[in-house]
Amino acid sequence: LIDRAWWKESVIYQIYPRSFNDTNDDGVGDIPGIIEKLDYLDDLGVDIIWLNPVYESPNADNGYDIADYQSIMDEFGTMEDWEELLDGLHDRGIKLIMDLVVNHTSDEHEWFVNARDPDSEYHDYYIWKNGRTDIDGFTGHLGPEDEAPPNQWESFFGGPAWAYDEEVGKWYLHLFDEKQPDLNWENPEVRDEIFEMMEWWLDKGIDGFRMDVINLLSKPDSVTKHDPPQNSTQVWETFDGPRMQEFLDTMHDRVLADQDVFALGEMMGRMDMETAIDYVGRDGPLSTLFHFDHVLLDHGGKIWETNEWTLNDLRDSFNRWQYGLADDGWNSIYLSNHDQPRLVSRFGNDDEYREESAKLLATLIFTLRGTPYIFQGAEIGMTNYPFDSLDEFRDVETINPVRNALESGEIDNFDDIKHGLRHNSRDNARTPMQWDDSEHAGFTDGEPWIGVNPNHDEINVEAARDDEDSIWHYYRELMELRKDSDVSDVMVYGDYEVLINDHEEVWSYVRTLGDERLLVTLNFAEWESHTWIPEYEVDFNPHDMEAELLLCNYGADERATDVDAEAFDLRPWEARIYRLK
Template structure:
C-alpha cells in the first residue's frame, strides 16, 4: 500500500487540542480578569482532562479593542494577564506535565497603537510607511472595501495626519499589515522565532487567509460582503508567504501550525496543508460551523458538509474538527439542546462526535462541562466591541432592539466567553472580584467541583472519550464511512483502521430514533455510551454510542 500523508502518523494528528480563553479561565488576583497565574493554578486540571495541546487566545500587549486580537507589542505580555516571567513559568509547568502550548499569531493586522503603525502614520516617507496599506486622499476615495467590525462596515479610514486612508478589514483600531513588504514579513518571522526559541509548540495563524491583498484594488461586485471571503481571501501570493514562513520558521522547530480558514475550495485547503506543499499542517474550515449562524440548522446538510470535507482529505492533507470557539456561541446551545433536561446528555453526544471524527479535534474550554449560552437579556450584559458596533448598525438600519437582542442571545461571541465555572462559590470560583463579563447563572449546578465527584458527569464522560480516542487509533486515522445519510435524526458512521472497525451512532434530536446501518450490533461491544444504562436498538434523545464490531 502506498503511504499517503493522511495515514502518516504525526503527534499533532493524534493530539486533542484544548482551546483556552485566558481572560475567562481563572483570575488569580481578584481584578475580574483571567490571567497567566490563574492558568498555572489549574494546570493539574488541564492534565487530568487527557488533552495534549493547549491553544491560548492572544496574551500579547494590546489596548484590548478586540480582546487581544489587536496587538501593540508581539513580544510583550498584556499587563492584565501578567508578565513574561509568568509566561515562562506557565510554559515550564505545561511541559513538565507533558502538555504542549500553541499560541495565536495575529498577523493580518496589528493594533493602531503598535509602534510600527505610529511610525507609519507619522509621515509618508517614514521607513515604516509600507508596513501598512495606505491610499493617498488626492487620488479620491479608495475603492470600497467591507470591514467586518467597523460600525459603518467601511474598511478605509481617513487619517488627517498624512491626508491618506489606511485599510482595516477588521476594527478601525486594527490596521492591516502589508505582507508585500519583505521587511514586514521578516519582522513577523523573527517574532515567531522568538516564541519558538522559548519552547512554544505551535502557532495558529489568525485571519491569515486575508493577509495577501490584490493591491491593484479592483472594484468588487455590489453586495460582495455576503461572500466576503470568496472575494478577498486566499489571494495567490499567500502561498509564497507561507512557503517562506515554513522555510524560515516552521521547518526549523517541531511545531504544529494551523490556519484560521481553509479558503474557498478544497483546492485552496489542500494548497495550504498538503505535506508536499511545505506550508502548514492543518486548516480550520468554516463551512460546517457557519450552518448554525441562526437558530436551527439543516441536520442532513450538516452531515453532508462534514462527510465531503472528510472525503476530500481522505488520502492527502489534514484538517481540524471543531464545533465551538471564541468567535461562536456555546456548542450545546448551537448544535443540540441546552435545556436542563437534555443539556448534559446532549453535550456528551457532541463531545463523542468531536472526538470520533478524523482530523485534530479542538475542544473549547467549558464544553467538557456542558457550559451553555448565558441567556443575557440586556445590551449592557454584552462586552464584545464588534457585536456592540453591529447592534448600533442594525438599530440605525431600522431593526427593533428586542429582535437584535434575540439574535445576540443565540449567536453573539460573548456567549462563548463567560467565565469558567469552577465551583459553587461566588462568581463560580473564577474570581474574588467583579468578573469582566457576567458568569452564567447555572454555575451552581454546572461546575468542575461537582462534576469531578460524579462519575456520570459530562466532565468524566469527556475524559473517558479522550482516553478512548487515544486507545483506538481507528478514531484518529481510520477510514470514515457515512451510513443512513438521509436520516433526519441520527448521524451514523464507521471508522476503520488496520482490521479494526468501529460504529458511531449519534442521535442529534430530542426524540427517540432508529437508524438503518445494515450492521448487526447484537454481539457488538459498546466501548462508550452517554446514558447510565446500556444502549438498545432505539436511540434515546441525544444518545451516543460507539461499538467495536
Template sequence: MTVEQAPAEEPKATSSDWFQRAVVYQIYPRSFADSNGDGIGDLPGIISKLDYLKRLGVDVVWLSPIYTSPQDDNGYDISDYRNVDPLFGTLEQLRDLTDGLHARGMKLVMDLVVNHTSDEHPWFVESRSSKDNPKRDWYWWRPPREAAAAGAGSAPGTGSEPNNWGSAFSGPAWEFDQATGEYYLHIFSKKQPDLNWENPEVRAAVYEMMNWWLDRGVDGFRMDVINFISKDTSLPDSPRGDGKLYGDGTPFYIDGPRMHEFLQEMHREVFAGRTGELLTVGEMPGVTVEEAVLYTDPARAEVDMVFQFEHVALDQEEGDKWRPKKLLLTELKQTLGRWQDGLAERGWNSLYWGNHDQARAVSRFGDDGTYRELSAKMLAGILHLHRGTPYVYQGEELGMTNMTFGAISDYRDIEVLNHHREATTHLGHTDAEVLAALAPLNRDNARTPVQWDASRHAGFTTGAPWIAVNPNANHINAAAQVDDPDSVFSFYRKVIALRHAEPVVSHGTFTMLLPDDPHVYAFTRSLPDTTFLVLGNFSGQDQKVTLDDADVAVGDVPAGWDSAELVLGNYPADAAAPLLHLRPWELKVLRAGAGRPAR
C-alpha cells in the same frame, strides 16, 4: 475539588503523526481563571489549573492572545508582539506556564495575529506619522477616491473611501487619517490596521518574531485569519448585497494570489530545520476543501491543519450570523462528510463545535435544557470520532451553555456593539429586534467566565468579573463534575482516552452512513483489523436505526454487528437495550464483532 493521581501514561505518537492523535484545549485567558481579584483571568490563574487540564487528558493548550494590547478586540489588537500585557501577567509567568505544561507532557501553542496589528503598535505609529516614513508601506494606505481621480488632495466625504469594502465588525473597512490625508485598510476594527504582506520587510519582521517565541519554548502557533494576508493589490470594489451598506471584499482578500507563497516562505524561515514536535494551525475563514488540501499537504510545507467555518455557518441565513435559522442535521452531515472525504488522502482538518468566536456548543447543536448532559456527551463523541484533530473550548468539557444578556449594556464584544449601533442607527431596526437576533450566536456567549464551583462568581474571581458569570454556575461547574464518574467532564476524559488508545480513531477511513436521516448521525471508522460504528441521536425522541449501505440489515441488526462491543456510550450500560435503538441524544460507539469482514 480534588485531583486524582494521573493515570498511567498512554502510548505516545510518533513525531510524524503526533498531532493527528492529539487533542487541543483552547484557553481564552481573560475568562479562564483570575488569581488577583481584578476580574480578568491571568497567567497565574491558568497555572493553578494545570493539574485539571492534565486530568482531562489533553495534549496541547492553545492560548488566545496575551500580548500587550489596548484590548479593543480583547487582545487580537496587538501593540507589542514580544511582551505580555500586564492584565495577564509577565513574560516570566508565561515561562512558568510553558514549563508547567511541558512537565505534564503538554504543549503550548500561541495565537499568532499577523494580518493586522493594533494602531498603537510602534510599526503603525511610524507608518501613519508621514507619507515618506520608511514604514509607510508596512500597511495599506490609499488617498480618498475623489483625490485619486483628481490627482490632488481632498477632504474625505461620502463614498470617498478607496473602495466600498465593509469591515467584519460593521462600518467601512477604511479609516481616514487626518494627519496625512489618506485612508488605511482595516478588515476588522479601525484600531486593527492590516499589515501589507507584499512588503518583504513586514514578512521578515514577522518571521523574526515567530522565531523569538519558538526559541523561548513555545510549541507552535494558531494563526488568526491567516488566509487574509494576501490581497488583490488593485483593491477593487465589490457588489453590495441587498440591504447592505458596504460591499463584500472577501473575494479579494481570502486565499489571495500569494497565500501559498507566503506560507511556504514562513515555513522555510521559521519552522524548517527545527527539531521537536511543533504545531501550525491556520484559521482560514472561507477556505474551500480544495484549497485546504493544498494548505495542509505535508509535501507542500505550509501548515499542519486548517480551521474552516462551513459547518458553523449552517444555522445562518446566507452566512449572516445576525439572521439565525434552524440547523438541519442533513446539511451538517453533508458539510462535515465532504470535508472528511476531501482530506481523506492528503491534508488534515481541525474538529470543533465551539471556540471564542462561536456560541456554546450544547446550546447551539444540542439541548441545553432537559438533555444538556446527554447532548453534551453525544456531541463530544460525534466530533472526536471524526478524522482530524479535535479542539475543546474551555468549559465545553463541563457542558457550559449560552448566556442570557438582557440589554446591550451587558455585552462586551466589539462585534456585537458595532452591529447594534449600525442596525439601530442606519438600518432601521428596533433595539428589541436587534437583541433578539444577537442572542443565539454572539461571541460573548462563549466568553463568560469558566464555572469552577458554586461560590460567588463561580470561583473565577474574588472581584467583579469583566463580564457577568452565567447564573447556572450554581449547578454547572467543575467542582461538581471532576469526581463524578457520570459527569460531562468524566465523559470527555473517556473520549480523549479513546482517541489516544485506538489508532482507528485518528487513522481509520471515514464512511458516512444515513446521509438523509434528519435525526441520526451515523458513520464508520475502519482499519484492516478494526471497525467502529458511531451513532448519535440529535433529537429528544427515540430513534430506530436501520442501515442499508454495504452493511445490509438482517432484521434490526446489520450483518457483522450482532456480536458488537459497546466501546463508548452516554447512557448507563443496558444489556437488554436493542443495539440499534437510540434513546434521546444517545451516543453509541460500537466495535465490530469478530465475525465482521475487514474493510
C-alpha cells in the same frame, strides 16, 4: 502504513485567558490563573493548550489587536509568568501553541504609530490608499466631505473596511476593527519582521502556532496593484489572495520546516478542497486548518440574524471535509471556540437533554477523523448566556453593528434582535469559566469583566468532578479511548465512511483501519430514533458482526449492549460507539 504525527494523536484544549481564572481579583483572568489550574488540565487529560493572545494590547478586540508581539499584556501578568506557564505545561507533558495574529496589528503598535509619517520606513508596513472622488451619492464616508473610501468593502465588524487618517490624508485598510489596521504583506520587510518574531517565540520553546485569519494575508491585486474598483463590495475577495500560497510556503521554509512544530491555520470563507490541500496537504506549509462551513450554517447576514440548521446540513459540511482530506491533509474538529456560541446551546439541547446532548457532541468531536478541540467550559457543558441588554455585551463584533443599526434606524430597539444576539454573539463563549457554585463561580473574588452565567450554581467543575456520570468524566473516557486503548489507532487514523446519508435524526458512520472497525451512531433528536447499517453502503456484512459497546452516554445498560450489529434504537440524544467484530 500510518502517517503518524503527534499533533494528529493529540487533544487540544483552548484557553481564553481573560475568562479562565483570575488570581488578583481585578475581574480579569490571568496567566497565574492558568498556572493555578495546571493540574486541572493534566487531570482532564489534554495534550496541547492553545492560548488565545496574551500579548500587549489595548484590547479593542480582546488581544487580537496586538501592540507588541514580544511582550505580555500587563493585565495577564509578566513574561516570567508566561515562562513559568510554559515550564509547568511541559513538566506535565502538555504542549503549548500560541496565537499568531499577523494579518493586522493594533493601531497602537509602534509600527503603525510610525507609519503615520509618510517618510518613515514603516509607512509601507500598512495599506494606504487615496479616497475616491468619482462617485455620486456615496454617503457612508467618514473622511473629507468630497471623498469616499477607496472601495466599498465592509469590515467584518461592520462599517467600511477603510478608515481615513487625518495626519496622512489617506485611508488605511482594516478588515476588522478600525483599531486593527491590516499589515502590508507585499512589503518584504513586513514578512521578515514577522518571521523573526515567530522564530523568537519558537526559541522560547513553544510547540507551534494557531494562525489567525491566515488566508487573508495576501490582498487581491485590486488593492495591491491598482486603485481598487469602487464597486467591489465583496470583502470575500480578500480570501486566499494571489500570493497566499507563496507567503505561507516562505513562512514554512524559513521558520517552520526544520522544527517539529504544529501549524494550524484559521481559514475564513468557504474554501474548495484543492486550495485546502495546497495549504495542509503532504507538500503544504501547514499541519491543519480551521474552516467555517459548519459554524456558518445557522448564521444570517447580520450578527442578529439566524438560520435553522438541519442534521443534513451539518453532516454534509463535515462529510465534505472528511472525504475531502481523506487521502491528503488533516482535519481539525471543533464545534466551539472563543468566537462561537456554546456548542450545547447551538447543536444540542441546553435544557432537558443538556447532559446527553453535550456528551453526544463530544462523541462526535472525538470520533471524526481529525484533531479534536475542547474550548474551555465545553467539558462541563457550559451554555449560552441569557443576555438582556446591550450593556451586558463586551464584544466589538456584537456592539458595533448593533449600535450602527440602532443609529441608522435599521432596527428599532434592542429587544427586536435580542433573541438573535443571544444565539450568535461571541460573548456567549467568553463568560467566565465556572469552577464552583460560589458567587462568581470561583473565577474571581472581584467584579468579573463580563457576566458569570447564573447557572453556575449547577453547572461547574467541582460538581462535575464529583459526579461520576458527568459530562466531564465522559470527556475523560473519550480521551482515554482515543489515546490509550486497543482502538486508539482506528479512532485517530481510521477511514471515515458515512451511513444513511439522509437520515434526519441519526448520524452514523464507520471508521476503518485494516481489520479494526468502529461504528458511531448519534441521535440528534429529543425523541427515540431507529437506525441500521445498510448492507449496500458498507464493504462488510453487518449480519455477521458482533457489536461490542465501547461507550454510550446512557451508560452500558442492556439496551446499548444487547444489540444486533445491523439495527439500533436510540434514545433521545443517545450516542454510542461500538467495535464491530
